[in-house]
Every structure is written in structure tokens, then in C-alpha cells.
Amino acid sequence: LSRTTKAGAAVPNADVQLRTKMRPSQDRSRATFEEILTATGELLADIGFERLTTNRVCERAGLTPPAVYRYFPNKYAILAELGRRLMSAQDIDVLEFIDAGGGGRDDLELEVSRWVDSMSRTVQITRDLPGGIWVMRALRALPNLHHVRLRSRDMVAERLRRQWRARGWKASDAELELASRLTIELMYSATEMVVEEPDLDGPKALEETARMVVLYHRALP
């Protein structure tokens, strides 16, 4: 999407809103780019989403406003980038679980415990990212960030379906599509709930959620 000039100079791309503007091309600027993301994550953890402003991001990152505007048109673009990274980190982990044979329905207790392991890691990934819980909330609350989460969900669901078909499940394509989406959506909701409610017995909640899903899978044609 970005053309280059003689000396490989980056040119801003014209997309509105969420896209990052100038992509960094030197080491120094790549570091700045990362610094902005780090500062934003820490700020989210400190003061939350509502009080996040571009000025505060600059201050925290030790930069002046034009430096930030060089890369991001507004705070939503920064959030979108953080959102993509969170989803990506989760996806890599979940896809590994699926490709290793997760999501079956033969041995109930075995499958349940495998789902629990996978979801636990998703929870941990969210907790480990500074401001991760806020990024997660933003993906739900801000419509212009929805597609980031949904794209991730649908991609993972598609991979799950592929496994199911390889196992020879007989349900129709439409049935499998809905079932896989609901499965991933439910998993996502459960991990969100555990992240949001520390009082809850997380492992137990994940286990029961996994049980629901596997029982459902066993009832599919």
C-alpha cells in the first residue's frame, strides 16, 4: 500500500482512521514506533481507556506530538495496532492447539482438559500484555475495532472446521460454520470473563465452559 521513492523513502498511505500512516523505515523510527505502542499499553493499564489522550501518549513516550502523528492519525489507530497484536498472539497459540489435534470429541475428559489448557494460555497472554485487558475491552466497545476481533475469530473458526472435516464429521458446511464460530466465540467470552472477574474460580469456570463445548461437539452429526 505504500509506494517508495528514490532512496526508499516511505510515503504515507491514504487510508482513513485506523491505519498507521508512515511505516518506519529506519531503526531509530522503528524503535519510536514500538515506544509509542509500549507507552500506550502502560497508560491504559494506569489510567484506562477513557482518559487516554494523544498528548499523554507523547509525554509517556518521551516524544513531541508531531512525532506520534507521523505514525498514527489518532488514538484509535494505536489501539487498533495493539488489538491486532493481541489477537495475533492469541491466534498463534490457539492455532497451534488446533493443528496439534485439539477440538475433537472422542475422549470427553481429555478434550476438556486440552481446551482448558488452551484457554488458560489465552488468558495468560491477555494478562501479560500491558493494558491487555483494556485492549480486549476496546475491541468489544468500539465498533470501528470490531473487525479486528471478528477477523481473528473467523480465521480460527475456519481452521477448526478444516480439522473437523479431516476427521470426517458429517454435518453440513453451514452447520459446521455456525458450530465452529459459536465455539470460538464462546471460548473467547469465557476467557474474557475470567480476565474480568478475578474473584471467579478461573480454572473451574474454564473447565465447565470446555465441557459445554465438547458435549455440544459430540451431539453434532
Added chain:
Amino acid sequence: LSRTTKAGAAVPNADVQLRTKMRPSQDRSRATFEEILTATGELLADIGFERLTTNRVCERAGLTPPAVYRYFPNKYAILAELGRRLMSAQDIDVLEFIDAGGGGRDDLELEVSRWVDSMSRTVQITRDLPGGIWVMRALRALPNLHHVRLRSRDMVAERLRRQWRARGWKASDAELELASRLTIELMYSATEMVVEEPDLDGPKALEETARMVVLYHRALP
């Protein structure tokens, strides 16, 4: 929480943040109070949550700022009131479903269809409230509004457990508590998903969600 003086004068209560301040005591002021809520709901539907400001609420409601500040300390208090009303409207409907014998596990298809009916009505209630989808999002995204949703969920779950015990289900209290909470949480997530994704085949998604839950209930001791 609010004392009264000679002529029944309302006195502001001291709670921070979210509580409404002065409760209206005359017809005129009750109408104003409602007008503020209506204006906020419509504004949410129009411009969304991020761009909502007290000034805009005043303008839309045809009031001056001090009139709004008389009843609400800030926009979060207005959102909290809208949130309580949305939850309350949903609760009344769901409790009716439960008290009428919903949430059992005898006839799979019968129970599924009853859950679907209940969830469909919840979806409709959210859609019918102006700005309802935004109120729903705010309940998720703003931590200081979380308790509104959780209180509703836990109350409904408690009522569901009561039915289960009346039916003589043998699972332990802890098991039933977790199972009922997950049930209601999942129902809530599913209705949210349907409200958020109009492209989805809503009825089908609700049906499969209900199936998951009922299958899970049948596996409980």
C-alpha cells in the same frame, strides 16, 4: 438515602460518581429527568459513546448545563441509570421465563425452543431501547459500570438455581452456582453477539447456543 426537609425538599445524597444526585420530587422535574435519559439514549444511537458529552446532552434535551448537573454528576451516572433500566427490563422478562418453568432438561427440543424464545425477547428489548446497543457495550467496557451487569446476571442465576433445586437436581451447591452463572453469562454473550452482528443468522445462532446449554444441563448430576 435521601433525607427530607419541611416541605419534603430533596437533599442530595453524598455517594460518589455514579449515583444520581438530586432525585426529582415534582412532576416537572421527573419529566426533565426522563428527558435527560431519553436525549442520552438518542444521542448514543446517533453519535455513539465516545463522542457523548454533557454539553451535547443538554442541547439535545433542550436544557442548560446546570439543569443536568442537578440530577447527574457526569455522563457515567446517566449511563449507569440507562444500564440499570436495560438490565431491569431484561431481568423481568427472563425471570418470567424461569418462573414459568424454563431452564429444565427433560425434553431437549422443547427446552431449546423455550430458551430461544427468551433470548429472542432479550435481543428485542436491547434493540428497542434507543442507544441500547451502546448501553450494552458500556456495561462491558467501563469497569465502574460492571457491577450493574454482574448484579443482574448473578440475581438471575440465583433464581435459576432455585428452580433447579426445586426439581431435585443432585449437583452440589458450588456446582450449581457455577453452572447457573455460566449459563446466564453464555446466554448474555449470545444475545450480545446477535445484536452486534446483524449479518449473522440470529435465530440459528441462538438455537445452537441454547442447545449447548441444555446439553450441558443434561450432563449435570
Added chain:
DNA sequence: TGTACATCAGTGAACGCGCGTTCACTGATGTAC
């Protein structure tokens, strides 16, 4: 039933602050020859 008075309900106008954003500029890095 009328009147004086207390209290409620809302107005008009303004405030200081911090927000998002931009301009013209300087210093740092990379490239061509």
C-alpha cells in the same frame, strides 16, 4: 379561598483547562558518485 413564604427547578453567561492538531524548522541517517 387567598396570600405570604419556603423550596424546587431551571436559566444565562462565563471560566479555565487540556484536547487534538499543525506549522516551520533542525538534526540524523542513508545514498550516489
Added chain:
DNA sequence: TGTACATCAGTGAACGCGCGTTCACTGATGTAC
């Protein structure tokens, strides 16, 4: 390997706007007798 030059990366300082909020006030409603 050195130098001139193009481009990248970030600074300093400021802007106008609209935000949340408040003050002193007026008109509306209810109450006591």
C-alpha cells in the same frame, strides 16, 4: 573513502475549540394558616 545532497525523523511552540463545571440569579410549584 570522502563529500554533497536527498530524505527521514523528530522538535518547539503555538492555535482554536469544545469540554466539564460553576456562579448568581429568576421563575415555578407547593405549603401553611
